[in-house]
Amino acid sequence: MANAFSKLKESVNQHFKGQLISSITALGELTIEVEIKDLVGILKQLRDNDEFLFEQLIDIAGVDYLTYGLDEWATNEASAEGFERGRQEQPKSQWQKARYAVVYHLLSVTLNQRLRVRVFVEEDSMLVPSVVDLWNGANWFEREAFDLFGILFDGHPDLRRLLTDYGFIGHPFRKDFPMIGELEMRYDEEKQQCIYEPVTIEERILVPRVIR
């Protein structure tokens, strides 16, 4: 197992030399970061090349790095002020790279190996090429990432919302989308129909986010 893993690492680094932004090994998992323009080409080779044979796309995850590394509670001031007040002004995240990323998890059944591929998405275009043609199973995973993060998959045959309500506005898993949502719905007796209103509840976070 360990041997096969180092072999995969070597052949990935060798094969895609110059195309990888980075290749990280941590916790027994290999993660490669690639540029958007190379994405489809690299994934196609990962699927078809005899050294990789990643015949399954296990998962696609969108990630929003907007608040990466931010805590809500400066530990030393907390006893005096409490974290709720501390939340008022948000410091800027130290995150240097693009705000959004798409993470692909690949699995090779034949060679029993896994690989994670990450691609960062430019915020002004939000465009990532679709991989539905490589793995048909990507269809819903991409629809989900579009629905929840607003990432657009170029070449997707049917990019509709998947998990949110009909007519939903916004992308709820973005870090700047409030946890409590923006609209609430109720049945109005007088109008005899369901109506949408701005939310009336307040956001409560019981445990502050801390980084030690």
Place this chain on the structure above:
Amino acid sequence: MAEIEHYTLNFGPQHPAAHGVLRMILEMDGEVIERADPHIGLLHRATEKLAEIKPYNQSIGYMDRLDYVSMMCNEHAYVLAIEKLLKIQVPERAQYIRVMFAEITRILNHLMWLGAHGLDVGAMTMFLYCFRDREPLMDAYEAVSGTRMHATYFRPGGVYRDLPDSMPQYDKSPWRNDKKLKSLNENRQGSLLDFIWDFTETFPAAVDEYESLLTENRIWKQRLVGIGVVSPERAFQLGFTGPMLRGSGVAWDLRKKQPYDVYAKMDFDIPVGRNGDSYDRYLVRVEEMRQSNRIIRQCIEWLKKNEGPVIVDDHKITPPSRADVKENMESLIHHFKHFTEGYCVPEGEAYAAVEHPKGEFGIYLLSDGANKPYRLKIRAPGFAHMAAMNEMSKGHMLADVVAIIGTMDVVFGEIDR
């Protein structure tokens, strides 16, 4: 008469065979499905987003509620992901307990699936039989965690507590006489392990009973053979895992290929199908129940012989014992910190997958070093299977759609998350 070519049928979301809240728009030519468009998300609770505002341990309970018929398997993937990031080694006894309960959960899930699938296709008796046999396993859940379904029993670093030495007994009541009472309590005289052992003694015969009702049943075969055929190539393309993949003849099981906890030490077989149709998937799942039974017995034998801790002894991650908390200042502080702030997980990312009864259930955890996950992505097996609904049902009759939903073993808790 006017000629009608295609028409659109709305199926669900409140249809008894929709297994929860599946809504499908079916484009039909007569009674033949031309296109199926599942509308999911009616049970979307944003579990992944909720987990982002809670310390790690407080989301374990949410995992139960994903696939709410295989509770502990969901927890298993979640705690494995956290353990991977924390780099902790779980005590062996805890690993055995977790494997045992993961297999109990697999039987629970497959019984639920068999009962519901039977009911969908018209075999009412199956539903009653399966629920009868789920009962002792639910009792085992209750004895160990206090709840019959949403156990919240696994913890990063082990399990919440050791197995109990005694089983709860049925009480006297005006509705049962002494003889009935005695027979109800007969297998509850020993420990939980004895109780589960007793179940494993009788369960294979119960599986034979289901098989004698279904396997060679003419109606059952007419409804399942050749329905929803998936070739191995298509199964890979569509991201199928678990019994859906094994039904197509691919011997892929994470418990064997990428073993976690003590699965490497277990002796069991992987059943595979040949034709990739609903009937083969039925056979695969039934055989899996027998194999799970074998694994449970191996775990019980080991657990009876070996004592030991069931959770790591690092109070930065796990709570100290109650007795300690009352006597020791340090433990009191650990206790307080554990239940208020939780623990911080080192920066990094990890993907942990388990062989869930439905397929590969994975947790992708991204931590920025805080006491809450930065991003949690749940890879639900049913999601990929549901996505293939259109392909699997094309060309079949309306009634077969119900059989295909049944064979996928969908639960909307995990698909919608």
